[in-house]
Amino acid sequence: AQTVTQSQPEMSVQEAETVTLSCTYDTSENNYYLFWYKQPPSRQMILVIRQEAYKQQNATENRFSVNFQKAAKSFSLKISDSQLGDTAMYFCAFYSNYQLIWGAGTKLIIKP
Amino acid sequence: SQTIHQWPATLVQPVGSPLSLECTVEGTSNPNLYWYRQAAGRGLQLLFYSVGIGQISSEVPQNLSASRPQDRQFILSSKKLLLSDSGFYLCAWERTDYGYTFGSGTRLTVV
Numbered sequence: 001a002q003t004v005t006q007s008q009p010e011m012s013v014q015e016a017e018t019v020t021l022s023c024t025y026d027t028s029e030n031n032y033y034l035f036w037y038k039q040p041p042s043r044q045m046i047l048v049i050r051q052e053a054y055k056q057q058n059a060t061e062n063r064f065s066v067n068f069q070k071a072a073k074s075f076s077l078k079i080s081d082s083q084l085g086d087t088a089m090y091f092c093a094f095y096s097n098y099q100l101i102w103g104a105g106t107k108l109i110i111k112p
Numbered sequence: 113s114q115t116i117h118q119w120p121a122t123l124v125q126p127v128g129s130p131l132s133l134e135c136t137v138e139g140t141s142n143p144n145l146y147w148y149r150q151a152a153g154r155g156l157q158l159l160f161y162s163v164g165i166g167q168i169s170s171e172v173p174q175n176l177s178a179s180r181p182q183d184r185q186f187i188l189s190s191k192k193l194l195l196s197d198s199g200f201y202l203c204a205w206e207r208t209d210y211g212y213t214f215g216s217g218t219r220l221t222v223v
Binding site for chain 2: 033035042043044045046047050091095098099100102103104105
């Protein structure tokens with residue numbers, strides 16, 4: 001069975017710093033997708049970035065980028081120039097065959 | 113444009129009362145639809161998913177049921193709510209080659 005592990009329950013950094021959230025997963029699938037979702041206090045679930053497993057190039061979306069290491073089954077999220085609005089729960093998720101498997105989440109606090 | 117709507121936003125219901133949460137998608141056809149529940153401070157638990165009208169797959173046996181009476185409508189129901197049904201419920205739509213788009217959620221409190 002697929003599993004997703006986020007080993008950092010909570011992190012905090014100063015505004016404008018760079019922060020990296022870790023995520024590892026376990027699967028025997030070769031084709032799958034990986035996602036990072038952000039859930040601010042409003043609890044709206046917002047897609048931050050996605051990565052197709054067959055693409056070697058790391059996905060980037062403005063200040064957000066990932067380090068996808070397929071062999072190591074690692075999918076970390078880097079947030080550059082962090083902003084107060086980045087404060088939220090961040091969930092890593094693995095998708096294959098209609099199943100979206102979620103990590104437990106990392107609470108990220110950006111301090112002014 | 114493609115959007116997903118979920119309502120109500122907040123609901124307080126007594127134990128034993130029925131439940132109906134509705135989710136609709138606009139701007140697409142034959143979407144894959146999902147119901148998730150999230151306990152406070154926790155990740156998401158998949159409850160049901162549907163790949164078409166009348167097709168419902170249940171992931172967790174429980175006091176809830178789901179129906180898809182129309183292509184872009186997904187309903188979560190219960191005949192008699194339990195205290196343990198309290199939580200935050202999210203409807204999601206799977207957009208091909210993009211990922212999941214979520215509704216704004218329903219905070220259900222069973223008292």
